[in-house]
Amino acid sequence: MGLMLRQHKYTLDILTRAGMLSCKHVDTPISTSKATIMPDPLFFDATRFRQIIGALQYLTFTCPDICFAVNRVCQFMHAPTDSHWAVVKRIMRYLRGTTSHSLHITRSSSFSLHGFTDADWIGSVEDRKSTGGYLVFFGQTPIAWKSGKQHTVACSSTEAEYKALADGTTEVILLTDLQILSASAPIISCDNLGATYLFVNPVFHARTKHVEVDYHFVRDRVAKKEIQIRFISSQDQFADVFTKLLPTSSFTAFHFKFRVDPPPSA
Numbered sequence: 579m580g581l582m583l584r585q586h587k588y589t590l591d592i593l594t595r596a597g598m599l600s601c602k603h604v605d606t607p608i609s610t611s612k613a614t615i616m617p618d619p620l621f622f623d624a625t626r627f628r629q630i631i632g633a634l635q636y637l638t639f640t641c642p643d644i645c646f647a648v649n650r651v652c653q654f655m656h657a658p659t660d661s662h663w664a665v666v667k668r669i670m671r672y673l674r675g676t677t678s679h680s681l682h683i684t685r686s687s688s689f690s691l692h693g694f695t696d697a698d699w700i701g702s703v704e705d706r707k708s709t710g711g712y713l714v715f716f717g718q719t720p721i722a723w724k725s726g727k728q729h730t731v732a733c734s735s736t737e738a739e740y741k742a743l744a745d746g747t748t749e750v751i752l753l754t755d756l757q758i759l760s761a762s763a764p765i766i767s768c769d770n771l772g773a774t775y776l777f778v779n780p781v782f783h784a785r786t787k788h789v790e791v792d793y794h795f796v797r798d799r800v801a802k803k804e805i806q807i808r809f810i811s812s813q814d815q816f817a818d819v820f821t822k823l824l825p826t827s828s829f830t831a832f833h834f835k836f837r838v839d840p841p842p843s844a
Contacts, residue, residue, distance in 0.1 A: 580684035585640050589677045592633045596670050603675025605830065608647040608668060610823045618659040627658040630666060637673075640681045643829075644669055645725040646711070646820050653704075653727060686717030691753060691764035693722075694810075695746035696817035697738035700731070708732045710742035711820025714749055716758060722749050725820035736772035742821075743768055743807070744792040747799055754804070763803050767810040774809040 593599045621627050634648045647669050654662045693714040700706045707727050714722040724745065732738035743766065750764045768774055799805045818824060819832040 582680035583640050584680035586677055589673055596630055598670040601671050601674050604671045605826045607644045607672035610825055618661045621658040621660055621663045624658055628655050642723045649725045683719050688717045689761045691716055691750055691760040693746050693750055693766045694817040695742040695768055696815055696821045697742040698821040699735040699738040706731055708738035709821045711817045712746035713817050739770035739773040740792045744795055747796050747805055763806050765806045765808055767808050769810055769812045769815045774807055
């Protein structure tokens with residue numbers, strides 16, 4: 579029951595434009611091996627690279643599972659190389675096997691907003707910036723998600739998690755401002771104990787003064803009971819798929835948890 583939201587024809591159009599309609603599919607949109615900084619020739623057709631990436635960005639509206647991979651290649655649109663094009667081709671091969679998958683929107687007895695935030699501390703080998711992400715559910719349906727490199731270098735994993743937590747809080751507050759009313763104060767789940775403990779202990783330690791703006795923004799919302807922060811284990815952290823490379827088994831598990839499903843069998 580419910581609605582199945584997908585961009586099937588649009589996905590096939592992108593594959594056709596990239597000349598990969600007949601390619602073999604893979605199980606994940608990005609390889610689990612981390613890239614290394616090595617001399618690499620520039621891709622011969624930068625315009626084509628940017629056109630395909632722009633099309634993939636639009637596809638993330640119904641395919642949250644490719645957000646992290648698309649965000650990675652978006653960072654190199656100014657000077658794409660052959661290895662960056664190889665990552666794009668990997669995304670295409672993943673899409674070839676998931677063209678029939680849909681974002682499953684269902685009715686729910688629960689009218690609650692709840693979100694997950696995560697960060698991959700200094701995960702970028704190019705500039706040591708962290709990648710942050712969030713996923714927000716309304717009832718059982720995901721309605722907002724993001725994967726993006728943070729603007730500044732985080733000095734600790736707690737700082738990186740706080741930045742991601744602030745972004746997730748901003749999104750939840752925006753949704754409540756749009757009259758998406760939750761039955762109770764929205765819960766945001768974070769798998770970093772340092773970040774969650776700071777809300778319990780009001781003492782602002784000297785080592786965390788550099789995250790003061792994010793700290794006070796989120797803490798103010800907690801004090802007003804507009805959101806709740808809770809700790810969860812990394813195994814239950816849905817937002818992992820937006821911030822880091824995952825093995826196939828973990829990616830597949832998260833993939834179905836946030837309800838990107840194949841069509842039901844006839």
